[in-house]
Amino acid sequence: MPHAHLDAQLLTIIAARFKVLAEPARLLILDTLRDAEMTVTELVDATALGQANLSKHLQVLHANGFVKRRKDGQFTRYAVAGRDVFRLCDIMCGRLDAEAAAHRKLVRVR
Amino acid sequence: MPHAHLDAQLLTIIAARFKVLAEPARLLILDTLRDAEMTVTELVDATALGQANLSKHLQVLHANGFVKRRKDGQFTRYAVAGRDVFRLCDIMCGRLDAEAAAHRKLVRVR
DNA sequence: CCGCGGTATTACCATATGAGCATACAGTCC
């Protein structure tokens, strides 16, 4: 059967989620957290982002369910909430690869 | 083996791609084009977006490889370039479903 | 209790971008 079209309101919500990932800094944070739980300070060191900036991005990521956090004394330890984020990035990268290949084919007509 | 971390420049490119999808209007366009090739005017009717606005969004979608276009006389017929866009949306929707379910579980403690 | 390190928040600026209008451009038919 044909696909049911999406409601306008749902589209807005989905767009908002994509917007969270539409930011190099946030992708960097997610990539840095890929295999390890880290504190904010550790992230500051690892990413070279400002502390306030980082903290705000972490709030956004958390509010949208991309990272989970855990209070540990005076520290806050962040980790990615699920692997599907990376699946999204992988698909995007796949698109980039395909385009790059197509480009090469156009340029080098051998 | 552990995953290789992504280059900052690549992250910027990926973010730019996500940004294209971070817009309800563009998602609406893609959804409208899901199963059919359409002209700009048809899209204006189907989406209730302004013509100029629509045309600009189509340029963005095309520049980023999400739609392909075909000149047909004085018409320009647009179509989705690949199905992977919908895979991206499906993953996002899956996330939303999971959160909704978790919410219900929290609210209705039965 | 007080200072301190770790984190979150607020205020501010600069920038980016979506919407809409007007207009330019292109192809078709008379």
Next chain:
DNA sequence: GGACTGTATGCTCATATGGTAATACCGCGG
């Protein structure tokens, strides 16, 4: 060629948002 339809492009405005500095908050150790 001129009028008309279809599409793209500039321009302007309003808004949203990322970066940063200053500061508030919070838990811990002395």
